[in-house]
Amino acid sequence: MRIRITVSFCAMLVLSLSWVRAQGPGGSQMPGPTGQSLKGAVIKGKAPVNREILRVRLPRPQEARLKNGLEVILLEDHRLPVFTMQMVIRSGGLADPPDHRGLAQFTAALLREGTKRRTSREIAEQLDTLGITFSATSGLSSLTSTVSISGLIENLEEALDLFADIIRHPTFPPEEVERYKTRTLAQLQLQRSLPQFLAQERFNRVLYGEHPAGWTVPPVESVRRLTSDALARFHATHYRPNNAFLAVVGDMTLRDLLPKIERFFGDWEPAEIPRVEIPSVAVQSSRKIHLIHRPQSPQTVIQLGVLGITRTDPDYFAVLLANHILGGGPTGRLFLNLREDKGYTYGAYSSFTSSKFRGVWGASAAVRTEVTEGAMREFLYELQRLRDERVSDEELENAKRALVGSFALSLERPQELLQNIITQKIYNLPADYWDTYPQKVFAITARDVQRVAQKYLDLTQLQIVAVGDAPRIREVLTKFGPIEVLDAEGRPLSALQ
Amino acid sequence: MPIRKSFRLILVILGLAATVAAQGPKPIKVEFTDVRLENGLRVILVEDHGAPVVSLCVTYNVGSRNERPGRTGFAHLFEHMMFQGSENVGKGEHFLLIFNNGGTMNGTTNEERTNYFQTVPANQLDLVLFLEADRMRSLDVSQQNLDNQRQVVQEERRLGLDNQPYGRSREKLQELLYDNFAYKHSVIGSMEDLNAATLDDVREFFRIYYAPNNAVLTLVGAFRTQEALAKIRKYFGGIPRQPDPPPVDVTEPEQTAERRATVEDPLARLPRVDIAFKTVPGNTPDFYALQVLANVLHGGQSSRLYQKLVREKELVTSISGFMDEKRAPGGFYITATLRPGARIEEVEAVIAEEIERVRREPIADWELMKAKNTARRAFISSIASSLSRAILLGQYAVYYGDPNVINTRLERIMAVTKEDVQRVAERYLRPTNRTVVITIPKAALLPTSGQEEGGR
Numbered sequence: 001m002r003i004r005i006t007v008s009f010c011a012m013l014v015l016s017l018s019w020v021r022a023q024g025p026g027g028s029q030m031p032g033p034t035g036q037s038l039k040g041a042v043i044k045g046k047a048p049v050n051r052e053i054l055r056v057r058l059p060r061p062q063e064a065r066l067k068n069g070l071e072v073i074l075l076e077d078h079r080l081p082v083f084t085m086q087m088v089i090r091s092g093g094l095a096d097p098p099d100h101r102g103l104a105q106f107t108a109a110l111l112r113e114g115t116k117r118r119t120s121r122e123i124a125e126q127l128d129t130l131g132i133t134f135s136a137t138s139g140l141s142s143l144t145s146t147v148s149i150s151g152l153i154e155n156l157e158e159a160l161d162l163f164a165d166i167i168r169h170p171t172f173p174p175e176e177v178e179r180y181k182t183r184t185l186a187q188l189q190l191q192r193s194l195p196q197f198l199a200q201e202r203f204n205r206v207l208y209g210e211h212p213a214g215w216t217v218p219p220v221e222s223v224r225r226l227t228s229d230a231l232a233r234f235h236a237t238h239y240r241p242n243n244a245f246l247a248v249v250g251d252m253t254l255r256d257l258l259p260k261i262e263r264f265f266g267d268w269e270p271a272e273i274p275r276v277e278i279p280s281v282a283v284q285s286s287r288k289i290h291l292i293h294r295p296q297s298p299q300t301v302i303q304l305g306v307l308g309i310t311r312t313d314p315d316y317f318a319v320l321l322a323n324h325i326l327g328g329g330p331t332g333r334l335f336l337n338l339r340e341d342k343g344y345t346y347g348a349y350s351s352f353t354s355s356k357f358r359g360v361w362g363a364s365a366a367v368r369t370e371v372t373e374g375a376m377r378e379f380l381y382e383l384q385r386l387r388d389e390r391v392s393d394e395e396l397e398n399a400k401r402a403l404v405g406s407f408a409l410s411l412e413r414p415q416e417l418l419q420n421i422i423t424q425k426i427y428n429l430p431a432d433y434w435d436t437y438p439q440k441v442f443a444i445t446a447r448d449v450q451r452v453a454q455k456y457l458d459l460t461q462l463q464i465v466a467v468g469d470a471p472r473i474r475e476v477l478t479k480f481g482p483i484e485v486l487d488a489e490g491r492p493l494s495a496l497q
Numbered sequence: 498m499p500i501r502k503s504f505r506l507i508l509v510i511l512g513l514a515a516t517v518a519a520q521g522p523k524p525i526k527v528e529f530t531d532v533r534l535e536n537g538l539r540v541i542l543v544e545d546h547g548a549p550v551v552s553l554c555v556t557y558n559v560g561s562r563n564e565r566p567g568r569t570g571f572a573h574l575f576e577h578m579m580f581q582g583s584e585n586v587g588k589g590e591h592f593l594l595i596f597n598n599g600g601t602m603n604g605t606t607n608e609e610r611t612n613y614f615q616t617v618p619a620n621q622l623d624l625v626l627f628l629e630a631d632r633m634r635s636l637d638v639s640q641q642n643l644d645n646q647r648q649v650v651q652e653e654r655r656l657g658l659d660n661q662p663y664g665r666s667r668e669k670l671q672e673l674l675y676d677n678f679a680y681k682h683s684v685i686g687s688m689e690d691l692n693a694a695t696l697d698d699v700r701e702f703f704r705i706y707y708a709p710n711n712a713v714l715t716l717v718g719a720f721r722t723q724e725a726l727a728k729i730r731k732y733f734g735g736i737p738r739q740p741d742p743p744p745v746d747v748t749e750p751e752q753t754a755e756r757r758a759t760v761e762d763p764l765a766r767l768p769r770v771d772i773a774f775k776t777v778p779g780n781t782p783d784f785y786a787l788q789v790l791a792n793v794l795h796g797g798q799s800s801r802l803y804q805k806l807v808r809e810k811e812l813v814t815s816i817s818g819f820m821d822e823k824r825a826p827g828g829f830y831i832t833a834t835l836r837p838g839a840r841i842e843e844v845e846a847v848i849a850e851e852i853e854r855v856r857r858e859p860i861a862d863w864e865l866m867k868a869k870n871t872a873r874r875a876f877i878s879s880i881a882s883s884l885s886r887a888i889l890l891g892q893y894a895v896y897y898g899d900p901n902v903i904n905t906r907l908e909r910i911m912a913v914t915k916e917d918v919q920r921v922a923e924r925y926l927r928p929t930n931r932t933v934v935i936t937i938p939k940a941a942l943l944p945t946s947g948q949e950e951g952g953r
Contacts, residue, residue, distance in 0.1 A: 042587030047594055047627050054549055054599070054618035079547050080525075080877050112798075120808075124799035129863050131870030152874055179808060186767070186814040186836045193662040193766045296763045299652070299660040331596045340589050343648030346656050366656050398597040405599015408618035411548040412882050 040340030053401055054408045058434050061247075061421050062254045068270045069242030072261055073421060075249040077414040083159075083250025084150035084415055087167055088422060090245075091238035092142030093212055095276045101140055102218025106180070106226055107234045108136040108145045113176035115169040118162075120176055126162055130155045134166075141213035143356060143426055145238070153251045157260065164264035167239060172231040184223050191217065192488050195467045198292050199303040199364070202490065203465045206290055207307060207360055209282045242270040247422055249414045281307060281358045284461040289483040293470035293493055300372040300468035304379060305362020306461050311354040311427045317440045318448040319352055319361065319456070324399040325391050325449065326350045326382060327363050331402070333382050334363055342378065344371045356427070361456055369468055373476035376464075380480070383462075386453040390446045404438045526904050527880055529890065530722055536738040537710025540729055541890050541900050543717040545883060551718030552883040553625045554614040555633070556891030558713075559706035561686075562608045562679040562745050562825070567693060570650070570686015573606040574694055575702050577646040579613060580604070584635035588642060591628050598624065606684055609824055610895045616884045619719040623728065630732035633712070636703050640696050647691055654685045662765035663936055670771045670830075670934045673756050677749050680825055708739035713894040717883040747825035749775065756932040761939045767814065767835050769936040770844055774829040776925045779822035780897050785909045786917040787829055787925065791820040792868035793860050793918065794851065795831060799867065801851050802831070810847060812839040824896055829925060841935055855922040859915040872910045 064072045096103045112127075112134065113120040127134050131151055138145035147167055151159050191197045201216040208214030246265070248257065284307055309315050327334035327350030338348035345365040353359035363383075367375040410416050424433050466477055470485050470493070477483055485493045530542045561572050582588040595602040600617035615625050658664035668683045675681040714733065716725055752775055777783045795802045795818040806813045818831040833844055880886050880903070893902035 041589030041593060042582060043590050043593070044585055044587040046585040047590070047631075048623045049594060049598060050620045050624065052620060054620050056549060080881055082874070082877055082881075121799070121804065124797065124804075125863065125867075128797040128799040129867040129870065131867070131874040133874075152870070152877070155870075179811065182811060182836070183807070183814060189766055189837065190814055190834065193764055195660055294764075297660055299655045301660075329596055330592045336589065339649055340645070343645040344652070346649055346653040366652070366660065368652060368655060398593075402597050402599055405618055406601075408549050408599060409601065409616055412550055412616075 040336035040342075053405050055404065055438060056408050056411055058407065058411070058417060058420070061418075064254060064258055066241065066262060066266055068266065068268055069240075070261075070265055070268065071245035072254075072258065073245060073247045073418075073425075074252070074254050074257055075247075075414060075418055075421070076251075076253060077249055078251050081153040081251050082150065083153055083156060083248065083252060084418070085148065085159075085163065085250075086247045086418070086422070087147045087163070088245050088247060088426075089145040089147070089239055090143070090243045090426075091273070091276065092138045092144045093140040094143060094278060095234075095238060095274075096140070096212065100222055100225065100230065101212065101215055102222045103230060103234050104138040104142070104145050104238075105140060105218060106223075107231050107239075108138045108147065110172050110177065110180055110231055111136050111147065111166050111170045111235075113180065114171045114173040115165045116171060117165055117169065120173070123162065123166065126158075130158055130162075132159050132162070136166075140215045140218065141208075141211070141355070141357075156252070160260055160264050168265075168268055170231075170235060172228040172235075174228045177226060177228050177231065181223055181226055184218075185220065188217055188220065188223070195294055195297060195299070195301045195366070198294065198488055199301045199465050199467045202290050202292060202467075202486070203303045203305070203360075203362070203463065205490070206285070206288070206463045206465070207305070211279055211281055211357070213281070213355075213357065237271075237274065240271045240273060241265060241268045243273045245425060247418050249418045278356045284458070285463070287460055287462045287481045288464070289477050289481050290463070290465045291470055291474060291477055291483055291485045292465070292467040293485055293487055294467050295469060297369070297468045299366045299368055300375070300466050300473055301364070301366045302372070302375060302379065302464070302466050303362060303364040304462055304464040305360050306456060306458060306463065308352050308359045308361035308456055309354050310356060310358055311423075312429070313354070315452050315455070316354070318444050318452040320403070321396065321399050321441065321444045322386065322391075322449045322452050323350055323352050323361065324403060325395055326386055328399075329402075331398070333385075334365070334379070337382060338365055338367070338375060338378050342371075342374065344368070344375045344378070348375075348379075369472050372466070372468065372473045373479070376477070376480055380459065383453075383457050383459060387450070387457055387459075389450075391449050393446065396444070396446050396449065400441050400444070403441050407438070525877065525880070525907075527886055527890070529900060530726075531900060532726065534709065534730065534734055536734065536736055537708070538733055538736070539713040539894055540726065541713065541715045541894060542720075542722050542725055543715075543883075543886055543890070544720060544722045544725075545717060546719045548883070549619045549719050550616055550883055551619050551622050551625070551716060551720055552614065552616040552887040553629060554612055554715045554884070554887035554891045555629050556610050556612040556713045556715070556888075556895050557707055558711045558895045559611055559702075559742070560607050560609045561682065561684040562747065563706065563742070564679075564682070564686075566678060567690060568698065569682040569690040570654075570684070571690070571694055571698065571702065572611055573684055573686065574647060574650050574691060575699060576604045576606045576611050576613075577650055578638050578643065578699055578703075579632050579636065579707075581638050581642040581646060583632040583637050585631050586628060591632070594624060594628065600625075608680060608684060610892060612888060612891055614884060614888060616718075616882075622720055622725065626728055626732045629714070630736065633707060633709065633733070634736045636707065638696065638699055643694070643696055643699060647694065650685070651688060651691055654688065654691075658683075658685065660764070662762060663769055664764070665762065666760050666769060666771055666934050666936045669758055669760050670773055670932065673758055673934065674773050674775060674828055674932045675749065677747060677825070679745055679747055680749075680823070704739065705742050709733060709736045710738040711742055713891045713900075715887040715891040715894075715900075717887040717890075747778075749826045752930050752932075754929055757935075758933075759935045759937060762936050763939040765936055765938040767837065767938065768839075768841055769835065770831075770833045770841060770848070771934040771936070772831045772845075772848065773932045774925050774930050775826050775932070776820070776829050776921075777826055778824050779827060780893075780902055780906070780909075782909070782917070783921050783924070784820075784822070784827070785906070786913045786921040787820050788872070788910060789865065789868040789913045790855065790860075790918050790922055790926075791818060791829065792871055793855065793864045794818065796868070796871060801855075802833075802848065805851055806833060806844065806847055812836060812844050812847065822896075845933070849928070852922070852926050855919065856926060859919050862915075865913075865915055865918070868913075869911055873907060876907045
């Protein structure tokens with residue numbers, strides 16, 4: 001066997017548990033969060049809470065590498081007779097030629113439409129007959145393309161045979177490419193009827209401009225230009241063992257797995273991979289409202305935000321805590337205010353993204369048309385408050401407990417653990433990154449939270465997208481900044497300006 | 498306290514060593530303890546130390562089937578009220594306590610039941626039991642909270658239905674498919690009925706349906722069964738039982754002619770065809786054969802309808818479907834969204850042709866194997882987390898009085914034959930049992946000229 005095992009840990013999902021006292025000002029009494037932050041909730045403080053945070057040690061994966069450069073990562077999990085495998089290709093939409101946005105995405109999507117040994121229909125029948133779920137995806141601004149399968153462990157051999165064939169020998173038959181094109185063009189049209197899609201599309205566009213992250217779906221011209229040759233070229237250039245790693249979780253050992261991987265991927269030829277330049281992100285613009293007219297909408301979908309941080313930014317953990325407090329779930333200020341106090345919406349949340357380029361930090365909600373103005377005021381109030389006021393010790397403590405405490409739950413979700421490991425590899429995070437995660441969370445102070453809020457949530461640069469019935473909301477929205485009205489296709493609607 | 502019924506299954510897979518593939522698929526069973534408290538609360542426990550978490554689910558035997566005309570949407574609106582405070586827990590405090598300690602939680606309502614569930618680190622067992630018991634014992638709601646949550650639910654309806662393309666289509670299909678009021682309306686209800694709900698309705702609904710004898714508590718995770726049971730008795734034992742709620746009539750007359758309606762949708766861009774056939778209640782032999790049939794017709798890219806309509810004839814952008822599970826006759830659903838330029842009549846004709854084919858000829862061996870492998874895979878996924886086991890056990894206990902259905906349903910799918918599939922296709926997928934809703938995009942109201950395809 002031409003296999004070199006580089007690292008080997010005992011990686012059964014055997015859990016090492018410890019019960020540690022929460023750090024910070026907690027004490028043994030539940031200190032019930034207080035203050036304005038909790039309008040919308042009432043705290044009686046009588047429920048029996050265990051103040052100790054259940055800290056867990058996350059399982060370490062085992063790693064190996066084939067001679068051709070393919071890295072293999074395994075997280076053993078023997079609780080159920082199933083497996084999941086992800087082939088992560090270290091080229092995604094960021095590797096698209098500038099005149100062919102979406103090529104990485106198209107390549108992934110068309111892998112399953114025919115190989116040297118199997119037709120599209122045979123692939124579909126064989127995958128389904130084995131009860132295998134298959135997916136292949138890449139985003140327009142992603143660092144990677146990912147091909148995944150999962151299934152029953154007793155079908156592992158057949159699954160690997162199919163998996164390797166699809167990844168290594170796709171033929172991109174011209175007739176299948178044509179089918180894909182017409183199907184995709186129809187789907188693009190369908191998406192344009194969804195208000196959340198329209199909001200997201202415009203939001204990315206106004207924050208990123210011509211950067212690949214400015215595109216939510218491929219441009220129509222890119223789809224029309226698609227050829228079998230272009231797909232084959234992208235595949236031959238990037239789908240190489242030395243540009244990939246295989247991440248596996250399931251009911252198997254590395255000793256069982258490696259000979260199989262060697263058999264199906266051992267003679268996969270490496271090649272030189274062109275270097276992908278990560279484009280820099282444009283400078284933020286000044287505040288503007290982008291209103292998309294969607295006639296007869298009974299709600300306004302509001303999405304607003306600014307450019308944020310990269311995944312490896314030293315501010316990562318401060319932003320993580322700040323975002324959690326602002327709107328990272330049903331305990332966030334936005335949810336408690338806009339839903340529980342005001343009844344404007346079914347849910348209001350904030351979130352942030354991060355990559356090797358700057359992500360966005362923003363918030364969103366769908367509110368009934370009549371309360372568009374009120375909802376806008378509360379969004380701006382909560383963003384401003386995060387800048388102006390220090391968060392309370394209790395609120396910060398609760399956010400830390402929430403983030404660290406949820407690690408116990410992740411042990412039930414091996415695929416989530418695997419995703420953590422993939423993130424660590426893609427961003428070259430230190431080997432003990434997840435082990436020291438709780439310490440990094442606990443190290444954040446109220447001062448840090450306020451500092452990142454002031455640094456990033458600059459309201460003079462806020463980009464606000466609203467999707468709704470323009471004649472009914474245009475007037476109120478002009479109170480929040482200069483406005484541009486567009487149709488669903490992104491064309492200016494001068495009649496409604 | 499008397500234990501009415503308690504048994505332990507012997508086979509348990511969780512924690513078993515790996516076997517080699519040559520020995521065939523591993524048997525998988527969920528071992529549980531089943532107890533009834535004196536006040537009628539059924540308690541089902543699964544001790545599993547595979548991860549340091551516990552999942553608690555309380556399933557109440559009440560859903561939109563229990564609603565009466567003029568009060569649709571009430572069961573779900575009430576679900577929201579259960580987070581608005583009780584004697585010892587403030588408005589919204591429940592979710593603050595769960596999330597702030599690393600847990601997750603939610604509640605859901607469907608036609609058949611309403612459930613409340615949370616997964617927390619294992620050392621918060623007392624917390625979750627206290628929270629669920631306090632609201633079962635002493636829900637305390639105000640007019641202000643009712644008005645607030647009524648607005649939230651109305652936004653939920655707008656978000657999911659009124660502001661989405663095809664939102665009204667599924668509701669229309671439901672109204673047309675059923676004769677019995679219990680199932681003839683949507684779970685979310687109408688805006689008018691939501692507006693009509695009063696605080697007295699809330700109090701009365703709570704008294705009738707949220708009694709321990711109308712609930713099943715399921716607890717799955719890292720605890721010792723006897724200790725957990727003692728805690729459950731401590732927190733829930735003193736909640737008084739109530740008279741049994743009135744029974745629901747779920748009878749449905751046999752359908753004798755096709756039903757059909759058209760919905761004009763200003764938010765949609767492409768026409769859509771929704772088809773439903775009225776079938777059988779869940780956990781019946783025909784129900785399992787119909788699940789296999791659904792897999793043959795629209796399960797995955799190898800399915801007959803995908804191959805024919807999406808690939809071969811290129812008439813639709815997507816085709817999907819499902820077979821639902823109710824205590825009343827369920828629906829066998831098919832949904833096709835057309836491609837630009839495709840004709841509705843042609844799409845309907847091709848679907849009808851494929852249905853005629855499964856009624857006329859037996860399915861292929863590989864199709865039967867596909868359905869069974871898919872079912873086995875789906876079953877394993879469905880019991881992978883402590884939460885999904887807690888939810889399923891509660892559901893089967895409420896639907897069928899038998900939580901062990903979690904362990905028998907896969908065997909029943911495995912027993913389905915090609916003859917069974919053809920028989921149920923013949924019996925239920927007949928044209929006179931068909932209900933069809935066609936969605937037509939209403940002429941574009943955009944002030945600019947025509948719509949271009951896709952892109953930006």
